[in-house]
Amino acid sequence: MANIAAGTVRDVAGDNRSGLTKFMQRKSTIAFLMALPLLVLIFSLVAYPAGYAVYLAMLNKGMTRFVGFANFTFLFSRETFWMVVWQSCLFAITAVMFKAIIGFIVAHFVHNIPSKGQRKWRGMLLVPWVIPPAMSTLSWLWLFDPSYSAFNWLLQPLGIGPIPWIGETGWARFSVILVNVWIGAPFFMIMYLAALKSVPEQLYEAAAIDGATWWQRIWFVTLPMMRNIIAITALFSTIVTFANFDIVRVLTKGDPLNTTHVFATWAFRIGIEGNDIPLGATVSLFMVPILAVAAVFILRDITKRGSEV
Amino acid sequence: MAQVTLRKLVKMYDEVQAVRGIDLDIADKEFIVLVGPSGCGKSTTLRMIAGLEEINSGDIAIGGHIVNDVPPKDRDIAMVFQNYALYPHMNVYENMSFGLKLKRTPKDVIDGRVKQAAQILDITELLDRKPKQLSGGQRQRVAMGRAIVRDPKVFLFDEPLSNLDAKLRVQMRTEIKKVHQKVRTTTVYVTHDQVEAMTLADRVVVMNAGLIEQVGTPNELYHTPATKFVAGFIGSPAMNFLKCSLEQAAGALRVRVSDTLSFPVPADRTQRYTPHVGKANLLLGLRPEHITETRRHTEPNQHDFDMKIDVVEPMGMETLVYFSVGGVELCGRVNPNAGAAEATSMKLLADLNNMHLIDDATGKVL
Amino acid sequence: MTDTAIRAGAAGPKYGSMSRDRRWALRWSYFFLVLFAIFFLTPPIYMFITSLKTSAEISAEINPWWVFNPTLGNYIELLTQDTFLRFFRNSAIVSILVVTITMAISVVAAFALARMKFWGSATLATGVFLTYLIPETLLFIPLFKMFAWVNETLGIQLMNNWWTMIILYPTLTVPFCTWIMIGYFASIPKELDEAALIDGATWTQTLTKIFIPVALPGIIAATIFAFTVSWAQFLYPLAFTTSTSELVLPVGIVTTLIKGDVFNWGQIMAGALLGAAPPLIIYAFLMDYYIAGLTAGATKG
Numbered sequence: 001m002a003n004i005a006a007g008t009v010r011d012v013a014g015d016n017r018s019g020l021t022k023f024m025q026r027k028s029t030i031a032f033l034m035a036l037p038l039l040v041l042i043f044s045l046v047a048y049p050a051g052y053a054v055y056l057a058m059l060n061k062g063m064t065r066f067v068g069f070a071n072f073t074f075l076f077s078r079e080t081f082w083m084v085v086w087q088s089c090l091f092a093i094t095a096v097m098f099k100a101i102i103g104f105i106v107a108h109f110v111h112n113i114p115s116k117g118q119r120k121w122r123g124m125l126l127v128p129w130v131i132p133p134a135m136s137t138l139s140w141l142w143l144f145d146p147s148y149s150a151f152n153w154l155l156q157p158l159g160i161g162p163i164p165w166i167g168e169t170g171w172a173r174f175s176v177i178l179v180n181v182w183i184g185a186p187f188f189m190i191m192y193l194a195a196l197k198s199v200p201e202q203l204y205e206a207a208a209i210d211g212a213t214w215w216q217r218i219w220f221v222t223l224p225m226m227r228n229i230i231a232i233t234a235l236f237s238t239i240v241t242f243a244n245f246d247i248v249r250v251l252t253k254g255d256p257l258n259t260t261h262v263f264a265t266w267a268f269r270i271g272i273e274g275n276d277i278p279l280g281a282t283v284s285l286f287m288v289p290i291l292a293v294a295a296v297f298i299l300r301d302i303t304k305r306g307s308e309v
Numbered sequence: 310m311a312q313v314t315l316r317k318l319v320k321m322y323d324e325v326q327a328v329r330g331i332d333l334d335i336a337d338k339e340f341i342v343l344v345g346p347s348g349c350g351k352s353t354t355l356r357m358i359a360g361l362e363e364i365n366s367g368d369i370a371i372g373g374h375i376v377n378d379v380p381p382k383d384r385d386i387a388m389v390f391q392n393y394a395l396y397p398h399m400n401v402y403e404n405m406s407f408g409l410k411l412k413r414t415p416k417d418v419i420d421g422r423v424k425q426a427a428q429i430l431d432i433t434e435l436l437d438r439k440p441k442q443l444s445g446g447q448r449q450r451v452a453m454g455r456a457i458v459r460d461p462k463v464f465l466f467d468e469p470l471s472n473l474d475a476k477l478r479v480q481m482r483t484e485i486k487k488v489h490q491k492v493r494t495t496t497v498y499v500t501h502d503q504v505e506a507m508t509l510a511d512r513v514v515v516m517n518a519g520l521i522e523q524v525g526t527p528n529e530l531y532h533t534p535a536t537k538f539v540a541g542f543i544g545s546p547a548m549n550f551l552k553c554s555l556e557q558a559a560g561a562l563r564v565r566v567s568d569t570l571s572f573p574v575p576a577d578r579t580q581r582y583t584p585h586v587g588k589a590n591l592l593l594g595l596r597p598e599h600i601t602e603t604r605r606h607t608e609p610n611q612h613d614f615d616m617k618i619d620v621v622e623p624m625g626m627e628t629l630v631y632f633s634v635g636g637v638e639l640c641g642r643v644n645p646n647a648g649a650a651e652a653t654s655m656k657l658l659a660d661l662n663n664m665h666l667i668d669d670a671t672g673k674v675l
Numbered sequence: 676m677t678d679t680a681i682r683a684g685a686a687g688p689k690y691g692s693m694s695r696d697r698r699w700a701l702r703w704s705y706f707f708l709v710l711f712a713i714f715f716l717t718p719p720i721y722m723f724i725t726s727l728k729t730s731a732e733i734s735a736e737i738n739p740w741w742v743f744n745p746t747l748g749n750y751i752e753l754l755t756q757d758t759f760l761r762f763f764r765n766s767a768i769v770s771i772l773v774v775t776i777t778m779a780i781s782v783v784a785a786f787a788l789a790r791m792k793f794w795g796s797a798t799l800a801t802g803v804f805l806t807y808l809i810p811e812t813l814l815f816i817p818l819f820k821m822f823a824w825v826n827e828t829l830g831i832q833l834m835n836n837w838w839t840m841i842i843l844y845p846t847l848t849v850p851f852c853t854w855i856m857i858g859y860f861a862s863i864p865k866e867l868d869e870a871a872l873i874d875g876a877t878w879t880q881t882l883t884k885i886f887i888p889v890a891l892p893g894i895i896a897a898t899i900f901a902f903t904v905s906w907a908q909f910l911y912p913l914a915f916t917t918s919t920s921e922l923v924l925p926v927g928i929v930t931t932l933i934k935g936d937v938f939n940w941g942q943i944m945a946g947a948l949l950g951a952a953p954p955l956i957i958y959a960f961l962m963d964y965y966i967a968g969l970t971a972g973a974t975k976g
Binding site: 359361380387391393398411412 | 867
Binding site: 027028029030031032034035037038039041042045046047048049050052053056063102105106109110112113119121122123124125126127128129130131132133134135136138139140142143145148150153154182185186187190191194214239240243244245246249250263264267268271272277280281284285287288291294295298299 | 700701704705707708711712714715716717718719721722725733734738739740779780781783784786787788791792793794796799801802803804805806808809810811812813814815816817818819820821842843845846849850853878903906907909910913914925926928929940943944947948950951954955958959962965966969970
């Protein structure tokens with residue numbers, strides 16, 4: 001019987017109801033005002049500069065003339081630029097990969113031990129993430145010191161070295177990645193640990209009854225259940241690693257011979273230290289494509305989760 | 310003086326109509342229960358009375374004043390939520406007094422009212438506990454206490470018992486009824502549980518798909534449902550519906566449910582049903598409690614028939630038997646000692662005094 | 676029936692081997708955890724070791740992993756030095772003010788976005804998150820130019836001033852803090868603000884009397900996040916401040932303590948350790964909140 005066509009009463013919907021409507025409208029106004037400081041901050045100090053960077057990238061060095069894509073074509077013709085592209089990608093991809101793997105392994109071991117001791121271990125293993133990167137990189141710089149390297153002192157009796165940790169391109173690249181992995185792996189560990197805790201114990205029991213080995217349990221139960229967290233953590237980390245500045249700046253300053261520069265440090269060198277703001281802006285803009293791709297994936301995940309709520 | 314009146318109330322969410330124009334008069338001191346399946350618009354209706362949802366058209370009046378545009382706090386209502394919505398960082402006393410404090414009620418007045426409400430609900434010794442330290446039933450009481458303290462014109466309950474376990478639910482049901490008898494405040498209560506509706510209500514409002522199906526006392530709804538929906542919704546196990554046809558033979562009517570099975574219609578209904586003879590889409594509605602084992606003394610209009618029993622479910626005080634007629638599974642309630650056994654034939658008794666004839670095309674009970 | 680019962684009994688000894696497997700798994704876990712702990716803790720420990728050494732001991736040809744003549748000289752020297760105390764003061768003021776500003780902006784905005792809903796609020800919430808994904812390394816060059824422009828037109832010198840950081844750092848902290856506060860506020864049942872609404876609370880009262888107390892763990896987590904980010908920020912102060920008196924701690928240590936070729940490593944390490952101390956201390960006492968804030972970004976919302 002309840003088959004009145006939907007929408008028959010719609011016409012009356014527009015009729016004027018002052019009080020509650022006004023109350024609701026006032027609510028929106030208040031809400032907007034409450035969010036206004038946030039908006040001002042984001043627009044003036046994030047959105048505007050981001051757009052301004054594009055404009056800056058199209059000016060000449062003295063910022064007196066619009067030169068279109070000249071800065072870009074100039075960069076394309078420089079060997080250093082391609083080296084920076086190569087090093088940035090190598091740095092980000094390798095570092096994120098190792099952070100993810102080490103983070104996963106460590107999270108697994110922490111998850112394995114009795115829960116009473118987990119807090120202690122977790123607390124200890126997260127320390128690298130807590131120390132300001134510029135500060136901890138200093139200690140690595142000292143550990144890598146060309147003449148007093150404590151690592152080389154340990155390796156010497158084994159007949160290895162002395163290793164030019166930051167003096168030679170190959171080793172320097174390795175060192176920069178090592179420090180990044182050292183700082184970032186604990187973050188992955190924490191995220192994975194949180195994810196591991198959320199996998200229901202019954203699934204493992206069911207898998208054990210089905211006769212799965214520990215390896216199969218990881219492959220068929222743990223990994224699929226954690227897929228979301230793994231993906232989003234890796235994406236976050238890709239953004240942060242790709243845009244990294246502190247480590248390279250403190251450890252090598254891009255040396256030897258600019259071979260360890262990433263976009264951020266090279267842009268700093270050119271734009272601030274070299275006083276060529278447009279070219280520096282151009283360099284930093286090359287981070288955008290990768291960041292945009294990662295952001296799109298993260299957003300997709302977030303809106304997906306949002307619609308599940 | 311706090312009757313609640315709904316007139317042609319409409320609520321739409323985007324294109325979907327949640328409430329499609331309902332009228333309802335709730336008398337002062339009355340306990341009204343809105344019941345229906347999820348998505349029927351009962352909660353939306355309650356929230357519109359509370360002022361938590363804007364109404365698209367129609368009017369709501371509380372105590373004779375139209376409150377369409379009045380914000381919730383000025384409607385003089387109190388609401389008990391499904392998850393209680395107790396403020397987790399405040400203790401019970403603070404939870405109950407929060408509303409009064411915001412109204413700048415004098416401290417001694419607040420204190421008196423809180424203590425009194427606590428006494429009514431027997432939670433005096435819990436006043437300085439935090440919600441986390443309370444059991445589900447205690448939280449429920451505090452939520453009611455918060456409502457009572459405000460001494461509102463209307464109590465609104467939004468499925469307040471559905472988070473409790475079965476045993477506690479029965480206990481709190483009685484509690485709510487007792488509280489209502491003490492404070493005699495007009496109450497609108499929403500639930501999807503028809504047992505709750507039947508046991509609590511002065512009058513029950515059955516809603517379906519945004520419309521009111523029927524308003525009536527629990528007994529009216531049970532004995533004289535107006536629609537097929539109400540007939541099927543009220544009562545558990547649900548009423549059996551069987552495709553049937555009416556046959557006229559020698560001044561009497563027979564309702565035929567299969568080639569082999571038909572029953573004579575009680576004489577007092579002959580006149581009422583005669584216009585429907587030969588109609589298609591007729592349904593015979595018969596509650597499980599009206600299909601029993603055969604008795605030594607049968608009343609008039611009780612007729613026995615043989616059936617092969619498919620499933621037997623002993624419940625203790627009674628036994629449910631399931632059998633099928635024309636591919637439709639039917640349920641009967643028999644005495645545990647009647648010897649019902651699966652896959653055997655049994656003589657059952659249908660009580661046609663309580664039959665309902667339904668026009669399936671309109672959904673109306675004839 | 677009895678057959679299966681007997682078989683279950685026969686599985687007894689096998690059960691024992693299971694627990695032996697578990698014991699071995701546990702041993703391996705501890706073994707590798709120790710290994711990883713060594714990897715993760717070596718730099719800070721070495722930092723500490725070096726900070727206790729004299730310059731003479733550092734340059735001597737002896738085991739660098741041990742302190743033979745421990746001294747607090749490096750710390751004393753640093754803490755009596757005006758420049759270092761100045762760095763510390765700058766960092767402390769900047770961080771505390773940034774945390775205050777951040778929490779004020781983001782809690783209020785998150786409440787508006789999570790609960791009050793206005794036109795475009797959902798888009799804005801996503802936008803806030805997007806801003807968090809824009810790294811500061813993309814913004815420092817245009818900001819550099821913008822500051823010059825501000826100086827030319829308004830006469831306000833933003834360059835080479837420590838308090839400029841108070842304006843800049845919120846761009847790093849506010850988006851993420853707003854985002855996690857939206858997550859925390861969204862997890863508060865809707866009935867709670869409806870109950871407050873019926874109780875007669877205004878929006879401000881709902882925020883201050885209900886939401887802030889209930890979401891306190893989230894607020895603490897966000898506060899910790901804001902503090903650690905502003906304390907550790909390196910790029911902005913490096914780009915925008917140069918005078919010794921205007922530097923904050925991380926930049927101050929990196930640029931002034933490393934003097935040309937004369938590496939005074941004992942002092943550098945002492946400085947770095949002091950620079951790392953505030954976040955480490957907060958972490959030690961509020962670890963659970965710290966971790967909650969860390970995981971909130973990806974697991975909440």
